[in-house]
Amino acid sequence: MLLEIKNIETFYTLIYALRGVSLTVEEGTITAILGNNGAGKSTILKTVMGLLDDQPDKGTIEFMGKRIDGKDPEVIVRMGLSYVPEGREVFEELSVRENLLMGAYIRRDRAAIRKDFEQIYGYFPVLREREGQWAGTLSGGEQQMLAIGRALMNRPKLLFLDEPSLGLSPILVKEIFEIIKTINQEGATILLVEQNARMALAISDIGLILENGRFVMKGKSKELIEDKDVQEFYMGMRSEESAKGYQRWKRKKRWR
Amino acid sequence: MFFQLIVSGISFGSLYALVALAMVIIYKTSEVPNFGQGEMSMLSTFVAYTLLVTHGHSFAVSFIGALLFAAILGIFLEFVFLRRAKDPNILSLILITLGFQMILYGLASWKWGADQRDLPFPVSDFDVINLGPAVISYLNIATLLITLILMLLLFVFFKYTKIGVAMKATQQNAMAARINGIRTNRILSITWAMSSAIGAVAGILLAPIATLDPNLMLDPLLKGFAAAVLGGMTTLVGAALGGYMLGVIENLFGGYISLEFKSVVAFGIIVLVLCFKPSGLFAKHYVRKV
Numbered sequence: 335m336l337l338e339i340k341n342i343e344t345f346y347t348l349i350y351a352l353r354g355v356s357l358t359v360e361e362g363t364i365t366a367i368l369g370n371n372g373a374g375k376s377t378i379l380k381t382v383m384g385l386l387d388d389q390p391d392k393g394t395i396e397f398m399g400k401r402i403d404g405k406d407p408e409v410i411v412r413m414g415l416s417y418v419p420e421g422r423e424v425f426e427e428l429s430v431r432e433n434l435l436m437g438a439y440i441r442r443d444r445a446a447i448r449k450d451f452e453q454i455y456g457y458f459p460v461l462r463e464r465e466g467q468w469a470g471t472l473s474g475g476e477q478q479m480l481a482i483g484r485a486l487m488n489r490p491k492l493l494f495l496d497e498p499s500l501g502l503s504p505i506l507v508k509e510i511f512e513i514i515k516t517i518n519q520e521g522a523t524i525l526l527v528e529q530n531a532r533m534a535l536a537i538s539d540i541g542l543i544l545e546n547g548r549f550v551m552k553g554k555s556k557e558l559i560e561d562k563d564v565q566e567f568y569m570g571m572r573s574e575e576s577a578k579g580y581q582r583w584k585r586k587k588r589w590r
Numbered sequence: 591m592f593f594q595l596i597v598s599g600i601s602f603g604s605l606y607a608l609v610a611l612a613m614v615i616i617y618k619t620s621e622v623p624n625f626g627q628g629e630m631s632m633l634s635t636f637v638a639y640t641l642l643v644t645h646g647h648s649f650a651v652s653f654i655g656a657l658l659f660a661a662i663l664g665i666f667l668e669f670v671f672l673r674r675a676k677d678p679n680i681l682s683l684i685l686i687t688l689g690f691q692m693i694l695y696g697l698a699s700w701k702w703g704a705d706q707r708d709l710p711f712p713v714s715d716f717d718v719i720n721l722g723p724a725v726i727s728y729l730n731i732a733t734l735l736i737t738l739i740l741m742l743l744l745f746v747f748f749k750y751t752k753i754g755v756a757m758k759a760t761q762q763n764a765m766a767a768r769i770n771g772i773r774t775n776r777i778l779s780i781t782w783a784m785s786s787a788i789g790a791v792a793g794i795l796l797a798p799i800a801t802l803d804p805n806l807m808l809d810p811l812l813k814g815f816a817a818a819v820l821g822g823m824t825t826l827v828g829a830a831l832g833g834y835m836l837g838v839i840e841n842l843f844g845g846y847i848s849l850e851f852k853s854v855v856a857f858g859i860i861v862l863v864l865c866f867k868p869s870g871l872f873a874k875h876y877v878r879k880v
Contacts, residue, residue: 383769385765385768385769406768407768407769407771408768408771408772408773408774411768411769411770411771412771416769417769419765419766419769423763423765423766424763424766425758425759425762425763425766425767426762426763427758427762428755428758428759428762432755432759435752435755436755436756436759436767436770436772437770439752439756439770439771439772440770440771484770488770488771
């Protein structure tokens, strides 16, 4: 087990954001956390990364058998955990190359870093074209690629992706998810947070559904795609049409 | 006379440029205009004086010692005063810098008194070179050269060293810097050390022209601040250019219009810049797409 979260509770000052969340991530898998706005998806990642001061309030987080709750992000990153934050957060006034270089900040092995540059330019050829440009001048999709590339420069054992599809066109979303799948096949374990349930379930192995700071469902992604509730509430499918052409009743969630 | 005014304007301008650089380096990372900057360099200049005159060390030892002292002082002030502030806003940060400005001022007055002293300097202010219609003293040349070398070093540092790029990264997005493993607290310390040392260079170069007392940096600090505002608080190049521009403008004003009101020029410029181009003349910033 690569990551093991046990019963964490997180507060944003007075807001009770995570109400006892447990989660394990197995090596080599893609795990997807799905949920609506404000369910607490990103909060899980931020809590694990140590970005929230004095959080988690309760519970423990273990990464490769070592406790990491309460540690600073600078320390956690050095243990082999990388994080692609929501909204990319690239360094806007650094060049693309410098951004990637910052991703390798904690590494000393120059030759290997040069090789990783090639690998990332292989995943995202457009970044090579933009190498000398300020990251702030890139389009949203290119910035997302840069953010993922930057996180990979750290050679992570576990990669956190927070809403990689946010604000991207459907074609780009597809492209990015295909690359995420490739990255996983080449050895990195991935924990993905997404609102785009269809795409996330299509590439992930395990899916979890978060509501109001609690997990309400967990299963193999293949099975979740078939699940009626998931289809209705997260993938926007209508199960039945009425005779008049619109639905007059609402489906009840079984997990409540 | 015109040429002479420009030459000495440039030489004074390089001191303003140094102070402006020192302020901008801190402003970019700590996001506060550091009003304690002047007193920090004044104190470091006094340390140079003490090492040099009281203890009789050589110029090299005294000046390097003063720079080291300045660096440690910068780290100390940031660590003890600014880092303690939890979720501060800009106003409280400014108040903190004003607070330690007063502490340092008091400290210097208590230790060295208000006597006016002369800081000896290896290069003379009275030997001059003729440059056609103007003359320039050796000290002015030294000031100019040292400033240019420092700026070149800063440029190389921010462009080509890993720690320099990491510093820029921290300035732009501290959260993103942390998740890449950059120890932002350490970057803050380095920033303050650098800035304080640059300020100390300005103080040591200024002291032989002016007189060394606790008020040494009062005026240059405000001028340096004006220069930084003029050039744009967020760009190093802009701040340096602002310093030179201010030095020249001020000198020309003093020469042709009114010597008494020479000092007012800086503040007139602050007001004008804030009215017409509040981000500064040379601020070249990427504007976030909404």
